[in-house]
Structures are given as structure tokens and as C-alpha cells.
Amino acid sequence: MRILGIDPGLRRTGFGVIEASGARLWYVASGTIVVPAGQPLSERLKVILDNLREVARDAHPDQAAMEKVFLNKNPASTLLLGQARGAALCALADTGLSVQEYTALQIKKAVVGTGHASKEQIQVMVRHLLALDGTPAPDAADALACAICHAHCAPLAGRLQALAPEILSPRTRRLRTGRLIS
Template sequence: MRILGIDPGLRRTGFGVVDVQGMHLQYITSGTIVIPADQPLAQRLKVILDNLREIVRDTEPTVSALEKVFVNANPMSTLLLGQARGAALCAMADSQLLVHEYTALQIKKAVVGNGHAAKEQVQKMVQHLLKLDGLPAADSADALACAICHAHAGPLAQRLKLSGELAGQRGNRLRGGRLIG
């Protein structure tokens, strides 16, 4: 499985790609899409959309993971972040990629073991888990952490879904000529 992790932002959108084979993670690439602040909002969103499309074409991920928006004290900031996230979702949908969404708390807990970890802790743990020579930039580290979170949570979610489907199949039995659940 090749996972594209995305940390959306209207000024800086981080991305990171990892391969997963069993419990082994392998770093592929990461970076930050820097969006010029002097452009109109529509153009800034197009920069995110176009760059993520190109990243998908270049890296050929099989799935994507995206950080969910949290509501902060400033509603306008939340709204703008949501629009950047929407551009990222559109890029994934346009590329036919399934998107898995995780909160910052889930991501930090999966990577660091503490849902309230500092950015520096996330960066250091991403460096350690992916055996990187240097500390990744904050936006790239957040995107890689999102991909790592899915690498850990995705297989479990898949097994639980399959288990639920099997349980549902076992629960439907014929009694007296009619199907009961």
C-alpha cells in the first residue's frame, strides 16, 4: 500500500508519501506546497488542487489520508482551512483515490502515543519511524504523520469491517423458511 498523507493549509499544504508492507514503513517523498498569499482565494485553492494532482501522478499512491479540520477560536480561520481541505479532497476525488480522514488527536496518538504532543515531538518521531537522516519540516512531518496514522489504523479498520460483514452474514439464517437477522 502506498499512502499519500496531506496536511492541508491555505498558506502551506504539507504532503508525504510512504509505502507500507506489513509493519514496515518506507519513506518515498514529502514536501510543502507554498501558496502565495497575495493571490485571490480561488487562485490559491487552484494551486493546492493542481499541485496535489501532480503529486498523485508522480507518486501513484493507492490511498490517501487527510487531516480533519478542527474548529478553533477564529471561525474565519476555520472556514479558510476548510476551503483548503476541500481543494485537497477534490484533488483526491479527481484522482480516484479513497480518502481516509483523521483528527490531529488521532494522528498524534498513533505516531507519538500522546494526542497532545508538540509539533517537535511529531517531527522527531516521524524522523525515527521513517529512518530519515534529518528532521522533516513541520508541514511535511504532519503530512507524513497522517500517512503513518493510516498505515497503523487502516489495516485494523479493514479487519473490523470484514469481521462485521462476516458477523452479519452469520447472523442471517433461515428459520422455518424465512430469513431472519
Template sequence: MRILGVDPGLRRTGFGVVDAQGMRLQYVTSGTIVVPSDLPLAERLKVILDNIREVVETTSPTVSALEKVFVNANPSSTLLLGQARGAAMCALADSRLQVHEYTALQIKKSVVGNGHAAKEQVQRMVQHLLSLDGLPAADSADALACAICHAHVGPMVDRLAQRGQLPGTKSVRLRGGRLTR
């Protein structure tokens, strides 16, 4: 499984790609999409959309993981972050990738073992888990952590959902498969 993790932001959107075979992880690539702040909002969102599409085309992931938006004290900032996240999600969906969403708390808990870990702790654990020579940049580390979270948590959640064993889900029989709600 090749996982593309995305840490959306209107100024800086991090991306990270890892290969996962069971619990074995291998670093593929990572980086940060820096969006020019002097562009109109629609063009800034297009920069995110186009660059995520390009990352998908060049790395051929089989699945994606995206950090969920948190609500902060400034509603305007939350809305702008949501729009950046929407541009990234549209690029992933348009590329026919399944999109899995995780909160920052879930990601940190999965990678560091502490849902309230500092950014530096996440960076160090990502470096350790992926055997990187150096410390990844903060946005790249967050995106890689999102991919690592999916590698650890995603397969288990998928199996439970298919069996209808997740709280609040039930399986519905369809011709040729199952739909979990």
C-alpha cells in the same frame, strides 16, 4: 500499499508519501506546497488542487489520508482551512484515490502515543519511524504522520467495517460486494 498523507493549509499544505508492507514503513517523498498569499482565494485553492494532483501523478499512491479540520476560536480561519482541505480532497477524489480522514488527536496518538504531543515530538517520531537523515519540516512531518497513522490504523478499521463490527456501522449486502454504513 503506497499512502499519500496530506496536511491541508491555505498558506502551506504538507504532503508525504510512504510505502507500507504490514508494519514496515518506507519513506518515498514529502514536501510543502507554499501558496502565494497575494493571490485571490479561488486561485490559491487551485494551486493546492493542481499541486496535489501533480503529487499523485508523480508518486502513484494507492490510498490517501487527510487530516480533519478542527474548529478553532476564529470561524473565518476555520472556514478558510476547510476550503483548503476541500481543494485537497477534490484533487484526491478526482485522482480516484480513496480518502481516509483522521483527526490531529488520532494522528498524534498513532505516531507518538500521545494525542496531545507537540509538533517537535511528531517531527522526531516521524524521523525515527521512517529512518530519515534529518528532521522533516513541520508541514511535511504532519503529512507523513497522517500517512503513518493510516498505515497503522486504516487496515484494522477497514476490516472491522467490512464485518460490520464498528460501532454505528452495519453491513448491507449488494450484488458483488458489501456496503458498510
């Protein structure tokens, strides 16, 4: 399975592509889309959209994973990040990819083993897990970590869904209990 991981940002959007077969992982490509700051917001979002669309078309991923938005102390920054994520989601949807989202805590825990890992720890573990010769840039490392998280989590989620779809269905939980449990 080929996975495209995205670390969205309005200034810098990281991307990383890996191959996963069972527990084995292989590096395919990674990089950072640097968005010019002097442009209007709509043009900056278009840069993200166009570049991620091109990455997805060139890499031919089977699945995509993206980091979820977290609530920042600055609401304006959170809103801008949400817009960058929206542009990334549109690019992936335009190429026919479904996207699984993971929190920063989930990604860090899947890659480093602790949900409070530093950027440097993520870079070191991504380098180790993918047997890279050098350390990837921070945004690319975060995107690769997102793809690695998906490679580890997706098979389990698929097996659970196949074993007991009614247990995992929010609609079924609501019908049984009278309320939705998340």
C-alpha cells in the same frame, strides 16, 4: 500499500508519501506546497488543487489520508481551512483516490503515543519511524504522520469490517436501537 498523507492549509499544505507493508514503513517523498498570499482566494485554492493533483499522479499512491478540520477559535480561519481541505479533497478525488480522514488527536496518538504531542515531537518520531537522515519540515512531517496513522489504522479497520460488517454499519445500529449511535 503506498499512502499519500496530506496536512491541508491555505498558506502551506504538507504532503508525504510512504510505503507500508505490515508493520514496516518506508519513506518515499514529502514536501510543502507554499501558496502565494497575495493572490485571490480562488487562485490560491487552484494552486493547492493543481499541485496536489500533480503529487498524486507522480507518486501513484493506493490510498490517501488527510487531517480533519478542527473548530478553531476564529470562525473565519476555520472556514478558510475548510476551503483548502476542499481543494485537496477534489485533487485526490480527481486522481481516483479514496480519502480516509483522521483527527489531529488520532494522528498524534498513532505516531507519538500521546494525543497532545508537540510539533517537534511529531517531527522526531516521523524521522525515527521512517529512518530519515534529517528532520522533515513541520508541514511535511504532519503529512507523513497522517500517512503513518493511516498505515497503522487501516489494516485494523479492514479486519474489523471483514469480521463483522453489520456491527460497524450505522444503518444496522439504527435499525437495532431505533437511533443512530456514533
